Amino acid sequence: MAAQVSGKPAESAREAVPVATVQTESARWSGDLVPTLVVVALLVLAIQVGSAFLPPYVMPQPLIILQATWEVLTADPIHIGITGLRLAAAVLFSMLVGVLLGIIMGVFPRLRPYLRSLVIIDTGIPALSWMLLAIFWFRDPEVRIFFILSVILIPFYALNVFDGIRALPREWVDMLESFRPRRWQVLRYLIAPHIVPYILTTTKAVIGYAIRMAIFAELVASAIGIGSRMSLAQSTFRIDKVLAWTLLLVILNLALQAAIASIDKALLKWRPEAAVR
Amino acid sequence: MSAAGNPVIELRDVRKAFGSNVVIERLDFDVGKGEIVALLGQTGSGKSTVLNIVMGTIPADAGSVRVAGSDPYRQFARLRGKLAVSFQTDRLLPWRTAVENAEIGLLVLGMPKAKARQVARTWLDRVKLTGAGDLYPHQLSGGMRQRVSLARALCVDPELVLLDESFSQLDHVTSQTLRADFASIAREFNKTCLFVTHRIDDAMEMADRVLVLRPGAGIALEEGIDASIRSSLQRRSALHDKIAAVMGAEA
Numbered sequence A: 001m002a003a004q005v006s007g008k009p010a011e012s013a014r015e016a017v018p019v020a021t022v023q024t025e026s027a028r029w030s031g032d033l034v035p036t037l038v039v040v041a042l043l044v045l046a047i048q049v050g051s052a053f054l055p056p057y058v059m060p061q062p063l064i065i066l067q068a069t070w071e072v073l074t075a076d077p078i079h080i081g082i083t084g085l086r087l088a089a090a091v092l093f094s095m096l097v098g099v100l101l102g103i104i105m106g107v108f109p110r111l112r113p114y115l116r117s118l119v120i121i122d123t124g125i126p127a128l129s130w131m132l133l134a135i136f137w138f139r140d141p142e143v144r145i146f147f148i149l150s151v152i153l154i155p156f157y158a159l160n161v162f163d164g165i166r167a168l169p170r171e172w173v174d175m176l177e178s179f180r181p182r183r184w185q186v187l188r189y190l191i192a193p194h195i196v197p198y199i200l201t202t203t204k205a206v207i208g209y210a211i212r213m214a215i216f217a218e219l220v221a222s223a224i225g226i227g228s229r230m231s232l233a234q235s236t237f238r239i240d241k242v243l244a245w246t247l248l249l250v251i252l253n254l255a256l257q258a259a260i261a262s263i264d265k266a267l268l269k270w271r272p273e274a275a276v277r
Numbered sequence B: 001m002s003a004a005g006n007p008v009i010e011l012r013d014v015r016k017a018f019g020s021n022v023v024i025e026r027l028d029f030d031v032g033k034g035e036i037v038a039l040l041g042q043t044g045s046g047k048s049t050v051l052n053i054v055m056g057t058i059p060a061d062a063g064s065v066r067v068a069g070s071d072p073y074r075q076f077a078r079l080r081g082k083l084a085v086s087f088q089t090d091r092l093l094p095w096r097t098a099v100e101n102a103e104i105g106l107l108v109l110g111m112p113k114a115k116a117r118q119v120a121r122t123w124l125d126r127v128k129l130t131g132a133g134d135l136y137p138h139q140l141s142g143g144m145r146q147r148v149s150l151a152r153a154l155c156v157d158p159e160l161v162l163l164d165e166s167f168s169q170l171d172h173v174t175s176q177t178l179r180a181d182f183a184s185i186a187r188e189f190n191k192t193c194l195f196v197t198h199r200i201d202d203a204m205e206m207a208d209r210v211l212v213l214r215p216g217a218g219i220a221l222e223e224g225i226d227a228s229i230r231s232s233l234q235r236r237s238a239l240h241d242k243i244a245a246v247m248g249a250e251a
């Protein structure tokens, strides 16, 4: 048969709705704008109050943090760019490799158990082990960071894409196969569009984690990038700069989430908005 | 009863069991070129299983199955372009608009995109969906979705059309118009058609010939239907009762 996609017997399956019919991230965000602002205002207030009672090397005033943020932004934009590039390269690479692995697992039943074990063993290895190993194995800091991020991120994509393919309704496969498609046509018309939501959901889920790991990796393995700047700020007792970088990282995370949400909206416009009440 | 030449579908002594559950045994029937044949049977009598065997999704355990001269399971790819199926549920892909769903068979068969789009639009017009082509499945009603799925099957211009209870889930009026539309299209384009249903009225309305499938056995009854039967209330209801008795249930 043209494609052996794993699946349960078709007989009982009703017309299946794609699994990920959750309300889009962006819709949720716009609704959360006011509460978010309230929380931010309260945090600023707390820092202001705290700074009145605590010495400045423990809790600087919000205005000082803002100044430090400006300083960091004007003096060190290159480091933000470097971290961003490292992140983008590793996430895109992991997406590519992970999606390929997931598809291979989903489409070639004979390779599946081997790849699955490999991926699952990988997920069991702590990120810290990878970081230390990377330092032993590679000299070049770029290679180290790329390696660390990739080995951590690839399994997420592989497993989610595999799950996506498993959730592919047998009914759709039979429908397409009734036209006798070639193997690549099953991939092109059925599997590829079906796994797009899974890829996006995975990216949304891992992006925050990926940022944290990138910073960590930079801290241990590199002299440039946000992580290394934070380490420098710490060793020069500049808590205002540590907090400034932290603020920038939070903003970076939010900006990336928003960017993914808008890609999501553009790519998944076919999906009915399911409002859960 | 079947037209001259080789039958399009030919089943000989076919058997199919799932584990110890023997669903089909000693099943023999032919469908000739241009014929519209209804396969009737109770729930669980194995109608969908027969259809799956004919479309090549599952193999028969024993016996011979020929569809357009090939074994539909073992020579799966040989039926490329020769057969289309309208399933019990519409099975539209949610990320494709109505016209994109309708054209998918044409794209699989290698028709250039622009041409496929044009043919698909023509068929959407034929199933009375003019203007709905750019809507996504979730924006269509159940009846409209079923029409798209019918257009998807018909627009590849197959030698053989298989229908699985395609109209039985719709309301009475919709299913009646859809049935009439389908029958007239099938006759106009001289399609061979095997359709499966548990509704005796559907079968008598559309088919040239009715086969009644009995669980675990073969064809228990075979009746030709013509205009004279359809137009005579008395003969119609007599036949209805006879079929119902063989099926073992009122439909």
Ligand SMILES: Nc1ncnc2c1ncn2[C@@H]1O[C@H](COP(=O)(O)OP(=O)(O)OP(=O)(O)O)[C@@H](O)[C@H]1O
Pocket (backbone or CB within 6 Å): A009, A010, A011, B018, B021, B023, B041, B042, B043, B044, B045, B046, B047, B048, B049, B050, B198
């Ligand atoms: N993949 C399968 N695995 C196991 N048993 C199956 C499978 N497919 C069908 N069966 C069994 O075969 C029998 C006939 O099923 P089938 O779907 O062909 O019936 P049907 O005539 O189409 O019924 P309905 O009118 O309800 O659609 C049932 O008893 C069912 O449990």
Ligand SMILES: [Mg+2]
Pocket (backbone or CB within 6 Å): B047, B048, B049
């Ligand atoms: Mg059935």
